[in-house]
Amino acid sequence: MLVLLAALLCVVGSYVSIQLFRRTLQAGGGSRFHWCFLASVCAGSSIWGTHFIAMLGYQPGVPVTFDATLTIISVVIAIFGVGIGLFLSTLRNRWFGALCGGGTIGLAIAAMHYVGMFAYRADGIVGWLPNYVALSLACAVVFGALAIDRLRVHDHEGHPWTATLLLVVAIVMLHFVGMAAFTVTPIAGFGSGPQSEVFVAMASAIAMAALLIVGTGISTYLVEMRTRVDAQDRLHHIAMHDTLTGLQNRHAFNGKLRRLCQRLVKGGPPFALLMVDLDRFKPINDSLGHPFGDKVLKAVSARLQEAVRDNDMVARIGGDEFAVIAPGVDDPSVARLLAERIVEVLSRPFVISGQVADLGASVGITLAPADGKDAETLTQQVDIALYHAKNEGRGRHCFFDPSLTETLRERRLLEADLRRACMREEFEVYFQPILDTATREFAGAEALVRWHSPERGVVSPVLFIPVAEELGLVTTIGALVLERACAEAATWPDGMTVAVNVSPVQMMGGRLASTVAQALHKSGLEPGRLEIEITETALVTDDELALRALEEVRALGVKISLDDFGTGYSSLSYLHRFPIDRIKIDASFVNQVPHDPGSASIVRAIAQLGESLQMEVTAEGIETDAQYSYVAEHGCRHMQGFLFSRPVDAATLARLFGTHEKNRSVA
Known part of the structure; x- marks a missing residue:
């Protein structure tokens, strides 16, 4: 023993x-x-x-x-x-x-x-x-x-x-x-004992x-x-999880996607892959600060986990980009319901630390094995679907389709051409004259950017401006347009004004006032002859930051115009709070008068509102004499539209201003 x-x-x-x-x-x-x-x-x-x-x-x-x-x-x-x-x-x-x-x-x-x-x-x-x-x-x-x-x-x-x-x-x-x-x-004689x-x-x-x-x-x-x-x-958890949100990270996401694809080859279960991108996170993060942005991301993560099923994987794979793997889903209708629920949940306003964050989300979807069995292929496909969803207006979902690959290729080419255009300064400034109905003379013009690409020809601003905003190039383009518009306006007859549109990205960047001051200094244009046009969209993201930016511009002696008035949901509050000098009636109302009673009432009400608030009122989109007569009769002193002139280059505008007797004669 x-x-x-x-x-x-x-x-x-x-x-x-x-x-x-x-x-x-x-x-x-x-x-x-x-x-x-x-x-x-x-x-x-x-x-x-x-x-x-x-x-x-x-x-x-x-x-x-x-x-x-x-x-x-x-x-x-x-x-x-x-x-x-x-x-x-x-x-x-x-x-x-x-x-x-x-x-x-x-x-x-x-x-x-x-x-x-x-x-x-x-x-x-x-x-x-x-x-x-x-x-x-x-x-x-x-x-x-x-x-x-x-x-x-x-x-x-x-x-x-x-x-x-x-x-x-x-x-x-x-x-x-x-x-x-x-x-x-x-x-001998000694016992063991x-x-x-x-x-x-x-x-x-x-x-x-x-x-x-x-x-x-x-x-x-x-x-x-x-x-x-x-x-x-603990190290494994740190390596596989996002430290901010607690969701699984890109490394964990790639690992699971790879394992699921390996099982597909052996006849494993199908799954749906969804890519989620927040629509308006960057302006909120830039304007309210990164600590607030971190709180928003945590709230988004919590809502995402509530929106998906218990066995679905939610991962944060980038700054404001998330991914969802839904095992067992091969029916497009089921994937669509999941995507719609995610979009709906993230579209609700977030109230955090007394601030309201209005985000929204776009979702790209691809199905395995229907669309592919390779992890890299599926990732590329869902990225393409996400880009298409965002380009279609955001706040929506999109399934991958082979035809979208060509769309994405065109988008990449457009981005590359737009970057080169900024380096080469291929942008031109056109002007649409503004008529003063009291004197029946041109009172100034609105500056409009045009891109004449050597490879593409004339590219519509509707196409390239949203891309420039996403790429962060709109500030460069905006500064170029402002500088050239001021330089041209300085050569016009005294008293004529120039209106320049400002992107929400420019206004939230914190350098709008300095950019305006620099353009005025280089051109020698009097500040009172420059108007900065903003839209209500620029005021929605962060009204405090917008107010501060506009007050700085106003302090230079520059006037502020509110463009597309009447198309937003809080216009009256903006008129009360912000230093607005002019409101512009959107063309969507003007082109229905005088035949549509509703549009006529809106135009009449806006004109009366401007008069009561001692603001100038400009009507956009005047194309017929009937529209001109109705708008002039109800108090809109300034107008612009094809009835007077289409947008023209600087040389044509100079001839128009210099040779037109009384600039415009309307019966």
């Missing part, structure tokens, strides 16, 4: 020792000394305990005692010998490290054993068989070296069982072959101490392993 107990201690001790050996080999710097100390104490004590517990089971047939000093020396030899061997095991060369380190550990086992045997005092004639002694030394060195070699080879296994088995063999072979070399011949109580107590204490030390090693190993596993779990 004692031999079995020693064998159990040997196996358990070797298992723990190999784990601690491995941590020693893996560690670097000062931590290697700590792991080496713990490994040496645990391994030396288990080797020492195995030897002495097994010796309790040995029956020499004579009285036996232990020398306390040599017993203590033997355990010290085991601990220090293993420690030296471990440090030698870390040598760069694998074979040299295994031979020196493992061999030293084997010699330490042998030295502990034979010093321990010298402490074993048997009252008889003691003899040693040299051949067995040599064989035991060889077994300890060879198997110790092999154990270290296997440990280094299988360093990344769950547990290097081969190394553990070899260490057990080294200890067991040394002990039992070494005991075969030990002989005791009783002296029972073991002394001191012997039993000392042996029990040795066994107990060894078991406690090995138990401490086991506990340390388990605690360290649990800590390491927890740390790895």
Whole structure:
């Protein structure tokens, strides 16, 4: 039973020792000394305990005692010998490290054993068989070296069982072959008799101490392993999740998409891939700051998780871009319902820290395996579908269709051409004259940008301005138009004004006033002859920032016009809060008068509103004499439209202003 107990201690001790050996080999710097100390104490004590517990089971047939000093020396030899061997095991060369380190550990086992045997005092004639002694030394060195070699080879296994088995063999072979070399011949007349109580107590204490030390090693190993596993779990979570929203990140998304596609090849289940992009996040993030933008993204993430099914994966893969993988979905109607729910949920206003964020979202959809089975292909397809959804007006969803690939290619080419156009300054400024109905003369003109591309010809602003806004080029284009418009207006007769449209992106950029001041300074145009035209869209995103920008422009002496008046949902509040000098009636109302009673009432009401607020009123889109007569009759002093002139270049406008008698005569 004692031999079995020693064998159990040997196996358990070797298992723990190999784990601690491995941590020693893996560690670097000062931590290697700590792991080496713990490994040496645990391994030396288990080797020492195995030897002495097994010796309790040995029956020499004579009285036996232990020398306390040599017993203590033997355990010290085991601990220090293993420690030296471990440090030698870390040598760069694998074979040299295994031979020196493992061999030293084997010699330490042998030295502990034979010093321990010298402490074993048997009252008889003691003899040693040299051949067995040599064989035991060889077994300890060879198997110790092999154990270290296997440990280094299988360093990344769950547990290097081969190394553990070899260490057990080294200890067991040394002990039992070494005991075969030990002989005791009783002296005649001396009986064996029972073991002394001191012997039993000392042996029990040795066994107990060894078991406690090995138990401490086991506990340390388990605690360290649990800590390491927890740390790895945390690192894995960090690596696979977005730190801001807690959603899975691009890396996790790519991994899952790749695995699902691999299953598709083997006949796995279908799935739908949806890409979600927030429509108006950038202006909110720029105007209200990144901390507020982070709060918005967290709220968006929460709503997205509520909108999808329980088994759907939601990942944040970019700044304001999210992806949804819906396993088991191959029916377009099911994917459509999911996309519509996402668009609807994200279109509701977000109220965060007392601020209202009105976002909206666009969604691209592709189905696997119907549209493809490759992760890269599916990702490209859903990107194409998303671009199409955004180009169609945002706040909607779009399925991938092969025909959309050509649309995206054209979009990419347009973006490249637009960037080159900005570098080459291919943009021209055209002007549409504005008539003063009181004097029946032209009072000025509105500046309109035109792009004459060498490759494309004339490109409509309706086509390229939204692209320029997305690419961040509209500020450059806007500054160019403003500068050229002011320069041309400076050559017109005194008193004539020029109106220049300003994009919401320009107004929210924080540099509108400085851009206007620079254009005025370079051209020498009087500030009172310049009007900046804005739309209600520019005021929706952040009214405080818009108010600040307009007040800075107004302080320069420049006038402010509100374009497309009547098409928004809060126009009256804008007139009350913002420094507006002129309101322009949208052409959609004017082209229905005087025949449509509703449009006629709106035009009449806006004209009266402008008069009561002491604001100038301009009617756009005048094309017929009937429209002119009705609008003039109801108080609109300024008009522009094809009835007077189409947009013309600067040279034509100069001739028009310089040669037209009274500029315009209307019966």
